[in-house]
Amino acid sequence: MICIYERFENLDEAKKHAILNAGFRIFGEYGYSKASIEDMVKEAGISKGSLFYYFGSKKNYFLFLYEYAANMMKQLVDGPGEDRISSYLDKTDFFERLEDIKNRKMKMTILHPYMGDFIKKAPFEAAKDVYKDIQLINQRLAHERITDFFDNLDVYKFKDGVDPYMVLQLISWCSEGVVNQIQLKNLISQKDKNTELDYNEVIQLYDKYVDMIKRNFYKEEYL
C-alpha cells in the first residue's frame, strides 16, 4: 500500500493504535478547532514533536483519521465475512446478515471505541480549513459502490406492511441506544469513570431488542 504518512505507518501496531484512538476520542468529543494537540499526544502517550513528525500538521492528522475511519466504515458493510472469502451477501436472511454485521461492528468497536463518535461528528465540522477537504474525501468515497444490505435479501419474510428499510434503521438506532444506555447506567452507579464497556452486556441487551423485533415483524412461519 502506498501511503503518504509512511513514518506513521511504520510504527509498531500498539503505538499506531494509541495514536488513532486518541485522535478519534479528542476530535470526536470537541470537534476540530477545539481539540488540542496537547491533549491528544498526552492520551496517545507520545510527545508533541512525534505527532508533527508523523503527520506534519493538525489538519493532516485530522484528515488522515477521517479517511481511515471512512475506509473502516466501508469495510464494515462491504468487507469479507468471517471466513475471509465469502461476503455476507451469501446469507439471504435479514437477521442472519445482521448477525454478521453485528460481529464486525463489535470487533471494530473494541478496536476503535471512539471512531463512531468521530465520523458522526466530522461531517458537521465547521472549521473552514478542513470543511472542504472532508467533502472532497466524501465525494471520492461516494463514487465507490457500496454493497447494498438489501441485495438478494428475503424481504418476503417480513409481515405485510412492514418496511424492511425501516426495520434496519430501527435496529441501528437500537444498537446505538443500547450502548448509550449502558454507559449512562455505569455512570450513575458511580462506576470508575474509565471503566470499559462490558460488551457482553451490550450484546445481550441488543439481542433482546433484535429478538423482540424479529418475533413481531417476521411472518410466523419464518421464526
Added chain:
Amino acid sequence: MICIYERFENLDEAKKHAILNAGFRIFGEYGYSKASIEDMVKEAGISKGSLFYYFGSKKNYFLFLYEYAANMMKQLVDGPGEDRISSYLDKTDFFERLEDIKNRKMKMTILHPYMGDFIKKAPFEAAKDVYKDIQLINQRLAHERITDFFDNLDVYKFKDGVDPYMVLQLISWCSEGVVNQIQLKNLISQKDKNTELDYNEVIQLYDKYVDMIKRNFYKEEYL
C-alpha cells in the same frame, strides 16, 4: 419564585431566551471547559460584561443552565396536560399517552433546540469544578418523585412476550434517530447550514415508526 439570579430573571423574555439557547448550544457542543464565553455572548447577542453581570461566573452560568434544563425535563413527563388541569395519566392507553408526550417534547424542542444535547452531555462533564455541583443537583432532583409513565397503563394491550418498557425505550430512540437522520439529510443535500429543522417532516417520519411499532406490538383487537 425566589431566584438567585434575579438580574437575569428580570430581563425580557426574548433576551433570556437567547441567552439560554446560546448556552445550551455552545456548552452542549464543546463541553464545559472548551466552551468559550466569547462565543456564547456573540451568539446570544449581548456583551461579555452583561453575562458576568447576570451570572457572576462561567460556572454559575453553566449550573444555572443545567438546573433549568433538568427542571424542563421533569415537566416534560410530569407537567400538566394540554388542558392545563389533567395530567396525561388520565389516558391509560400507551400510545395516547405517548402522543401527549410527543406534543410537549415538540414544543420544548422548538423552544430550546439544543437543550437535549446539553443535558445529554452534561452528566459526563469531566471538569473538576462543575462535576461535583452537577451531581449535587442530580441528587436533589432524584429525590423528587417523578410521575411514572407506566402507572395505570393498559399494558395488557401489548402482545404476549412484548415488554412495554422496551417498547418505550425503542420509541425514544426512534425520536432521536429521526431527528438525526433528517439533520443529516439536510446536510448532504447541501441545504443552508443554518436551515431550521422542518418539524413537520420529523413528526411525519416519527409517526411512521410509531405506527409500525404499534401495529405489530399491540394485540390486534386494540388496533
Added chain:
DNA sequence: AGGGCATTGACCACTTTGGTCAATTTAATA
C-alpha cells in the same frame, strides 16, 4: 565508531481564556 532515523520537550510567537471595571446608555422617579 559513526551515520541516520526516531523521539523528545523546552521554546516560540500568537491567540484565547475567564474575568474586571471605568465609562456610557437607559429608564425611572421626582
Added chain:
DNA sequence: TATTAAATTGACCAAAGTGGTCAATGCCCT
C-alpha cells in the same frame, strides 16, 4: 427636566493555551 440608580458595554488584563519548531538526545544498524 434634572437626578439618580441600574443596566450595558467593550477595551483591557494577566494567565493559560495554541499549533508548530528544532537543537539535542536516544536508539539501532552496520
